[in-house]
Amino acid sequence: MELFLKYLTQPYLLTGILYTVMITVGGLFGGALMGMVLAWMQLSRYRVLAVFARIYAIIFRGTPLILQMVFAYNALPLIGIKLSALEAAVLALSFNEAPFIAEIIRANILGVDRGQTSAGQALGMRPGTIMRRIVSPQAFRMMVPALGNEAVSALKNSSLASVISMQELTLRSTQLASSTFDFFSIFFASGLMYLVLAGLIAVLQIIIEIALDLDRPKPQDRLLSLMPWIRREMPVAQTASAAAAEEGLEECMPARLPPLDRAARARTLAKAKTVLKIEGLVKSYDTRKVLDGVDLEVRQGQVVALLGPSGSGKSTLLRCINRLEGWDSGTIKVLGRHIGVDGNGFALSPREIADARAEVGIGMVFQNFNLFGHLSARENIAGPLRWVQGMSAAEADRRAMELLERVGLTHRADALPRHLSGGQQQRVAIARALAPNPKMLLLDEPTSALDPELVAGVLQVIRRLAEEDGLTMLISTHQIGFARDVADRAIFLDQGSIIEDGRADRMLTHPENPRTARFLQILSDDTPLSA
Amino acid sequence: MKLSQKLAGSLLFRSLTCAGMLCGAVMTTGSLLIAFGSAAHAETPAACAALQEKYPELKGKTLVNAINPHTPGYEALDPNDPSKYVGFDIDLGEAIGDCLGFSMTYKPVTFAALLTTLEAGQADIVISDIYATKDRAKAADFITYLKVYDGVLVAKDNPKNITGINTSLCGTTAAENTGYVEVPLIQALAEQCKAEGKPAPEIQLYDNNANCIQAILSGRADTYINDVNTVDGAVKAYPDKLSKATAVTLPYSVGIAVPRDNHDFRAAIMAALTEIQKSGLQETLMTKWNLPADQMEEPKLVLAD
Numbered sequence: 001m002e003l004f005l006k007y008l009t010q011p012y013l014l015t016g017i018l019y020t021v022m023i024t025v026g027g028l029f030g031g032a033l034m035g036m037v038l039a040w041m042q043l044s045r046y047r048v049l050a051v052f053a054r055i056y057a058i059i060f061r062g063t064p065l066i067l068q069m070v071f072a073y074n075a076l077p078l079i080g081i082k083l084s085a086l087e088a089a090v091l092a093l094s095f096n097e098a099p100f101i102a103e104i105i106r107a108n109i110l111g112v113d114r115g116q117t118s119a120g121q122a123l124g125m126r127p128g129t130i131m132r133r134i135v136s137p138q139a140f141r142m143m144v145p146a147l148g149n150e151a152v153s154a155l156k157n158s159s160l161a162s163v164i165s166m167q168e169l170t171l172r173s174t175q176l177a178s179s180t181f182d183f184f185s186i187f188f189a190s191g192l193m194y195l196v197l198a199g200l201i202a203v204l205q206i207i208i209e210i211a212l213d214l215d216r217p218k219p220q221d222r223l224l225s226l227m228p229w230i231r232r233e234m235p236v237a238q239t240a241s242a243a244a245a246e247e248g249l250e251e252c253m254p255a256r257l258p259p260l261d262r263a264a265r266a267r268t269l270a271k272a273k274t275v276l277k278i279e280g281l282v283k284s285y286d287t288r289k290v291l292d293g294v295d296l297e298v299r300q301g302q303v304v305a306l307l308g309p310s311g312s313g314k315s316t317l318l319r320c321i322n323r324l325e326g327w328d329s330g331t332i333k334v335l336g337r338h339i340g341v342d343g344n345g346f347a348l349s350p351r352e353i354a355d356a357r358a359e360v361g362i363g364m365v366f367q368n369f370n371l372f373g374h375l376s377a378r379e380n381i382a383g384p385l386r387w388v389q390g391m392s393a394a395e396a397d398r399r400a401m402e403l404l405e406r407v408g409l410t411h412r413a414d415a416l417p418r419h420l421s422g423g424q425q426q427r428v429a430i431a432r433a434l435a436p437n438p439k440m441l442l443l444d445e446p447t448s449a450l451d452p453e454l455v456a457g458v459l460q461v462i463r464r465l466a467e468e469d470g471l472t473m474l475i476s477t478h479q480i481g482f483a484r485d486v487a488d489r490a491i492f493l494d495q496g497s498i499i500e501d502g503r504a505d506r507m508l509t510h511p512e513n514p515r516t517a518r519f520l521q522i523l524s525d526d527t528p529l530s531a
Numbered sequence: 532m533k534l535s536q537k538l539a540g541s542l543l544f545r546s547l548t549c550a551g552m553l554c555g556a557v558m559t560t561g562s563l564l565i566a567f568g569s570a571a572h573a574e575t576p577a578a579c580a581a582l583q584e585k586y587p588e589l590k591g592k593t594l595v596n597a598i599n600p601h602t603p604g605y606e607a608l609d610p611n612d613p614s615k616y617v618g619f620d621i622d623l624g625e626a627i628g629d630c631l632g633f634s635m636t637y638k639p640v641t642f643a644a645l646l647t648t649l650e651a652g653q654a655d656i657v658i659s660d661i662y663a664t665k666d667r668a669k670a671a672d673f674i675t676y677l678k679v680y681d682g683v684l685v686a687k688d689n690p691k692n693i694t695g696i697n698t699s700l701c702g703t704t705a706a707e708n709t710g711y712v713e714v715p716l717i718q719a720l721a722e723q724c725k726a727e728g729k730p731a732p733e734i735q736l737y738d739n740n741a742n743c744i745q746a747i748l749s750g751r752a753d754t755y756i757n758d759v760n761t762v763d764g765a766v767k768a769y770p771d772k773l774s775k776a777t778a779v780t781l782p783y784s785v786g787i788a789v790p791r792d793n794h795d796f797r798a799a800i801m802a803a804l805t806e807i808q809k810s811g812l813q814e815t816l817m818t819k820w821n822l823p824a825d826q827m828e829e830p831k832l833v834l835a836d
Contacts (some may be wrong), residue, residue, distance in 0.1 A: 012613035070644075074651035081653060085638075165638045165648070172613070175600050175639060178741040181768040340557075397723035 003185035007176070008192065016172035017193055019086070023158040023168060024197075026090035028151055037103035043109065043429050057099035066160045068092040073164035089161035089168075097154055104146045108139040113294075115370035118324055122366075123384040123432070127350045134388055137375050141212050146421060148205035152198050159194075169193060184307030195409025214416055231358025262505065265301075265488055272300040275440055275472050276321065281330035283316060283496075285496050287423035290316045291327065292496035298474065303466045305483035305504055306476040308493035309519060314476035315367075317493070318442045321474070322362040323353055335439060359386050363433030367445040369425040376412040377404060377428045381435050403431035407461050427461055434465070441465070443475040447482075455479070462486070480523055484508040492516045541738075551750040575607035576810035579630035579803065586799040596624050597654035599642040601739035604760045604820055605660040619820035623676065624658040626812055627787075632804040643710035646670040649788055656789055656800070660758055662712045662784030663833035671832040673786030674801045676813070678826050681713065682762030683776040684747060684755040691753045695779045696720070701729035706743040706752035709736045712758045712783060740765075748772055760822055784828050804830045 009012060035460040037410065041053035062067070072095075073088040092252040112135045162171035172192040177183045210216060254398060276298040283291040290313045298304055306314045319325040321332055323339040331338065339356050342348055348356065371380050381400035385391040391399070404410050407427035417425055426446055433441060443462065459479065463486045465471045477483055483490055485506035500513040513515040598606045598616065606618040618638050628635045640648050645661060648654045649671055685693055693699045695717050701724035707714050714734060718756055721731035731755030735752055736744050744765045746752035754764045756760070759778050787804070789797045807813050814824060 010613065073653060075646075075649050077651045077653065163644065165639060165640045165653075167639075171639060173606050174739060174741065176613055178739055179603050179613075180602035181741070181765075182746075183741065183745060269809040
């Protein structure tokens with residue numbers, strides 16, 4: 001015991017810790033940098049880069065670190081690169097950690113809901129901005145535990161540097177054991193030192209996890225919770241179900257708006273200019289044709305309901321319009337512009353497409369809301385305004401609050417998406433899509449992921465957009481009643497083609513095409529239309 | 532002697548605690564101090580002055596000596612001050628450095644890595660109780676300085692009755708270090724053992740003395756055959772658990788390894804070693820470290836064929 005304490009406090013071993021830490025930190029830092037590059041290469045749209053990254057991973061994951069260290073130290077001098085032991089150890093550890101860290105990064109980037117990327121694209125965010133503002137912050141939160149593991153394993157791996165004469169803890173322990181013959185006291189002492197270092201990593205990991213926790217109470221609230229004698233109403237983190245209950249009360253009986261003045265609208269629309277023109281649009285996945293020669297013209301202010309069975313191509317059509325998807329042939333012009341190709345018809349880069357989307361101004365609302373999970377309702381709206389439109393923080397915030405007021409959610413401005421009910425989330429998503437004042441709004445089944453009692457609130461918001469703002473809208477929906485009340489025009493898509501196109505109120509009550517009729521019949525069996 | 536050792540020791544500590552190139556400045560100051568220390572060295576042979584004139588390029592340099600510091604008596608940490616290495620090889624290397632005017636820093640590596648480290652240019656010289664064999668001479672040139680006597684380390688009172696590198700090893704397990712010359716000698720016994728109808732000896736490979744000694748202490752191995760002084764040291768450390776069965780002579784010499792392509796350097800080291808032996812300094816050092824005087828060997832080259 002006495003010997004153990006002697007070695008535990010011996011400066012010679014304690015300074016060995018310093019080298020152990022230097023190798024570990026250096027190796028992790030280098031590994032993280034290289035890991036980011038490798039992950040980027042694997043996720044890149046250029047196949048060559050992905051293949052290169054794969055081969056690298058196979059080599060450096062598949063060979064023992066001890067060989068890599070010896071190689072860096074003893075073989076590199078043969079080609080004129082003579083590294084010190086510390087440099088060789090850090091280099092080898094970096095090269096070895098890189099593929100592991102790359103996989104952690106890649107897995108967690110892929111783990112961020114793809115829908116959020118689509119939403120970012122639809123808002124005109126560039127790929128880099130989406131990565132930096134949306135994907136990375138969420139991926140990093142999920143990565144912390146795995147990175148903590150990796151740090152501990154790097155700490156232990158640093159002991160292999162003893163084979164290249166690096167004066168770290170293990171080498172010092174073995175030398176000391178050789179000269180003193182106090183084998184066990186020395187190794188227990190150095191073992192405890194490693195344990196303490198690994199413990200520090202664990203503590204650091206916990207601190208980072210707490211710091212990144214989105215549900216973390218505000219500092220003053222935490223302080224109050226430690227002082228129960230101060231009686232104050234503690235803000236309770238609201239859960240999604242509680243939000244739903246609240247919303248149910250808000251909206252169980254939506255005010256019935258008067259029917260549209262169709263004649264007046266038809267007169268205005270007849271004079272309006274064309275905002276969207278689609279000609280001969282064809283798209284297939286593998287061999288299956290999803291869109292088979294779609295032609296469509298939409299005038300400013302027109303509200304078009306897109307109907308059709310699942311798989312009829314409604315979503316694909318909407319996604320093509322703002323170039324979230326490419327297509328095989330045909331043209332789509334929005335306000336006279338092609339999105340996705342330059343003046344000479346050449347394909348644009350993803351970054352240029354993003355800028356084109358932002359300039360043209362097409363808002364999009366998704367079936368699954370696709371709110372940015374790490375941002376509050378207010379930030380979901382204000383963030384893109386700052387990043388894409390370059391608004392000042394104050395201005396963006398003011399606009400966000402204004403829009404939240406319109407969708408009736410000012411009281412939930414600072415709530416995270418996961419604490420909002422589906423209906424509330426969709427209203428925030430609509431507010432977000434409206435924020436940059438789009439010329440046209442595409443809504444992809446905006447209510448089909450909602451519980452029935454939440455549908456009405458969302459539909460009410462959409463209807464007001466049509467009436468009060470005169471916004472051009474394309475809505476794919478199964479809400480026949482809503483389509484009949486709000487849409488000027490209905491389009492029935494089946495197997496990638498438009499098979500019926502006409503005035504919504506007429507087509508939805510007296511369809512001409514038998515397929516439309518059958519489809520409407522099936523829907524009305526499920527949800528009886530109100531007269 | 533004491534002053535210079537103390538200085539060298541404190542410098543060594545500094546060079547070990549600063550990382551690689553990060554402390555070049557400290558090292559430079561260090562070599563100056565060493566030069567000062569060696570000037571005061573009383574025992575440096577007089578002929579060394581002439582050698583320093585003949586090989587001026589070594590003067591003031593700091594050379595890297597690769598060692599496997601797990602051999603108390605030859606090279607190991609000083610148990611009282613682990614910031615420095617001590618032993619006969621260390622003193623001999625310092626004496627050669629004093630003679631030619633260079634100072635020494637140490638790079639601790641596994642035994643098997645001694646020559647690869649030299650070949651890779653990560654060390655300038657190897658003085659680490661390494662036996663000069665023809666095989667090893669393919670990797671480095673050797674200048675010999677000691678005869679080889681091996682001791683046979685066994686558990687207390689030699690329960691397996693091992694009597695040397697002979698058929699008494701049949702069916703036993705020997706612990707050795709990777710790359711030791713004893714390994715092929717023990718392996719070669721397999722034929723003889725077979726002829727006598729006994730199982731061949733087994734060999735466990737480790738990478739330092741301490742592990743080999745631990746192998747006997749824990750009962751994993753029956754014997755460890757290595758330099759007799761190392762064996763004596765182990766018996767002294769564990770008198771209740773270990774014994775020396777016997778001593779054997781091996782047809783080798785202990786040598787200083789130097790790079791193969793630098794004949795000037797080799798000649799300088801050999802000349803300095805010759806002077807150190809002539810002046811009686813080597814004998815003094817051998818006495819200091821309890822090496823028998825008849826182990827002394829005149830410097831000769833062992834080169835590849």
